[in-house]
């Protein structure tokens with residue numbers, strides 16, 4: 040049994056938890072974050088990464104709209120390397136009600152969102168792949184945000200300010216009593232951990248219901264599933280929204296090297312949140328509606344499909360997924376349930392994580408009676424300290440291929456300096472689709488809390504390109520042993536789990552080139568390497584270090 | 586921004602066969618290979634043109650990768666396209682300018698041929714060209730003929746009218762300026778099969794222009810050639826033949842794939858010469874052939890491989906009595922048009938060809954046969970053997986009567 044003591048324990052390593060940990064650490068409050076899986080493995084890593092301008096909510100939910108535009112402006116400054124300022128379009132198709140167009144413009148005006156109507160010609164110039172039959176277009180300051188990078192750099196900064204983090208560690212018990220709360224947790228090997236703290240912050244997203252129940256508190260979550268489809272390459276460079284009442288399949292977001300079609304909305308039972316899957320009819324809807332926005336969708340390869348659960352708190356009696364406000368819910372359980380040391384933060388959006396963290400940390404500080412003022416609205420995240428001039432920065436690394444430098448810079452911002460040294464490692468590519476070098480993998484494994492290849496994927500994009508792990512999987516498996524993290528035998532298990540994880544997302548879109556690709560991958564791993572024959576013991580003996 | 590038409594990169598299944606087959610990636614680590622420079626990097630370039638990697642300039646456009654690819658990815662086209670779309674090119678490039686204007690250089694060279702040939706083989710001149718134009722002094726250049734093939738053809742033109750069957754001959758720059766006898770050999774072979782030869786107005790096919798990034802000029806030439814040739818092709822239903830595998834490949838495929846030109850009017854009429862001869866032979870128009878009694882090694886040029894034309898040439902050569910034929914392992918000779926004439930690529934070009942030269946020497950033939958003019962230059966420079974075009978070998982078998 041390991042025992043720790045700290046001021047605050049944050050449960051959940053999504054954007055909200057990561058942001059809260061950072062905010063607390065910047066205010067000088069000692070904190071530890073516990074995450075049952077990996078950073079951004081929950082809903083944070085399962086959305087389309089839209090940096091909302093707020094326009095999407097401007098017609099029905101002005102409060103959300105205002106939150107969005109204000110955070111949109113802040114994040115563009117403090118999280119530069121996690122964000123692409125692509126701009127967005129709302130386009131009306133012939134079958135859409137033209138009235139919505141004006142309502143949207145009006146709502147944006149009220150919410151102080153800089154939206155403007157543009158000509159169809161201009162829209163097609165900005166986004167040549169757009170459906171040529173659109174009736175009208177509005178430009179809005181939408182952008183894209185990379186959730187993995189965002190969460191990881193919040194954690195990195197928190198750690199650099201003294202915070203602790205335990206990933207692959209699940210909270211299993213909460214003892215809430217005045218004068219010291221106890222959080223019990225267990226890691227994947229079954230090691231028990233006990234942390235004594237003044238304050239517990241429940242940032243477990245949709246799992247917040249379960250976390251509360253561990254402390255004997257009832258909180259009802261309202262899970263609403265949304266599915267998304269990834270397209271092999273960037274078919275658009277601007278966020279394309281359909282100008283109509285929010286419904287299924289009305290957005291295509293460019294995200295790094297791919298594009299994402301989103302989303303559906305389906306009510307599911309809380310008991311099923313661990314066994315989520317994308318349904319076939321959802322894929323049909325996404326492809327059909329996606330094609331209406333960008334006809335080229337039908338010609339491209341679908342890489343994978345996945346789904347996430349919106350962490351909406353059912354405080355009132357609403358029943359429909361989209362009609363519930365995505366508002367932020369901050370609960371001080373001392374008022375509600377007499378639990379002095381528990382705060383729950385839920386709802387909101389990925390892109391309002393900072394605001395949620397600020398609200399949470401404000402409450403935490405007032406409860407603890409210490410801590411300074413919030414600095415996260417001004418202090419840039421690690422890697423985003425300065426505006427990055429791509430030209431200049433790429434040139435600084437002569438001798439390393441420009442596409443490697445550019446891609447690494449894109450992923451890690453100015454921290455690229457810690458990664459790209461003139462070293463053989465930076466010439467050896469692990470992932471050819473996304474240009475990940477051995478050097479970048481080493482940095483991620485050693486500095487960014489990476490415990491397996493799936494985690495490595497979230498930090499670097501290994502395995503997220505068209506080959507979906509075909510070539511990078513076995514190369515990265517070996518690295519963990521090379522860097523002395525695990526014994527070599529463990530590599531096979533890492534490899535196996537990674538391939539299974541990739542396969543899960545490929546399965547729903549198994550046709551055409553994607554099918555050929557996975558046949559080939561299957562041939563390599565099963566036919567050539569015989570991975571299916573390998574038996575793992577109950578305790579595969581990873582060992583801590585070698 | 587992505588061009589909707591050419592999304593063949595999306596079919597790549599990352600099997601890496603192309604990179605195994607790439608002759609350049611095999612000899613230098615400077616070039617990451619077709620997979621990475623082509624379909625892999627294309628996704629990055631679509632995301633951000635700034636991510637273009639200049640290493641793609643090492644691609645020779647030999648197209649061997651495309652032959653190997655099981656997914657029909659137009660790898661070399663993707664690389665060529667990216668090279669000129671995303672990589673900045675200097676404004677003033679005298680060497681590339683002259684090298685790519687084979688017709689301009691040719692017209693000057695043929696007027697002053699003795700002087701030009703003397704200068705280009707005069708050592709001090711070569712040193713100066715190396716210093717100022719970055720053309721390696723070790724390189725030998727093709728000699729210029731006196732006058733053009735077209736002028737010479739005038740004397741033969743009258744006789745061509747007497748044939749009922751006709752074909753249009755796209756002679757290209759090399760025959761016009763550097764090798765008249767290949768042109769006259771072609772006329773003899775055609776006539777022997779009962780086919781008359783016609784010339785139409787033509788400009789350089791554009792291969793050197795494309796290789797040097799003068800795409801607009803290449804498009805102009807393409808437009809000119811398409812309209813000139815389609816008159817004959819569509820109008821009179823004639824076949825268009827060429828003795829250059831690279832010209833043929835450009836007219837048939839690169840015009841549409843790389844230059845976005847509509848060449849459907851001539852597409853079905855264009856044939857590389859040995860295919861045309863093969864068909865005539867099949868029809869029974871095979872002239873009597875005399876034994877040549879010569880030992881020859883055949884090298885198949887990359888672009889003919891890509892065209893799928895090698896089997897016709899081999900079949901034709903096999904029909905020549907007395908030709909003791911050794912078919913060399915299919916390999917790139919390394920010159921790739923103007924590539925091997927540039928100092929920055931010269932060593933790579935030599936390294937690529939090394940295996941081929943060695944195999945030729947091992948075979949120790951009396952002559953080497955190949956379909957491509959620049960392969961010929963490369964082999965003649967690097968081995969001691971004389972190189973002939975298959976049509977000239979066939980003409981040899983026809984005997985001397987004119």
Ligand SMILES: Cc1cc2nc3c(=O)[nH]c(=O)nc-3n(C[C@H](O)[C@H](O)[C@H](O)COP(=O)(O)OP(=O)(O)OC[C@H]3O[C@@H](n4cnc5c(N)ncnc54)[C@H](O)[C@@H]3O)c2cc1C
Pocket residue numbers: 050051052053054055056073074075076077078079080081082083084085086087088089090091208209210211242243244245246247250263264265266302346347348349350385386387388389390391
């Ligand atoms: C389909 C869909 C599309 C969306 N699109 C967007 C968008 O485009 N833009 C936007 O801004 N927002 C979007 N959202 C909303 C956004 O994804 C979420 O609001 C946000 O990610 C929530 O983050 P979180 O940190 O609160 O929750 P989570 O990311 O779910 O984090 C909770 C974490 O807690 C961990 N955890 C749970 N139980 C335990 C335990 N017992 N012990 C330890 N750890 C535990 C989980 O593993 C998880 O990592 C979308 C949501 C969905 C579903």
Ligand code: SF4
Pocket residue numbers: 606607608609610618619643644645646647648649650651660661664
């Ligand atoms: S065209 Fe030739 S040199 Fe270029 S990538 Fe393909 S095989 Fe290599």
Ligand code: SF4
Pocket residue numbers: 596597598599600601602603604619620624653654655656657658660
């Ligand atoms: S051969 Fe074709 S499918 Fe295979 S890696 Fe190369 S481009 Fe891709």
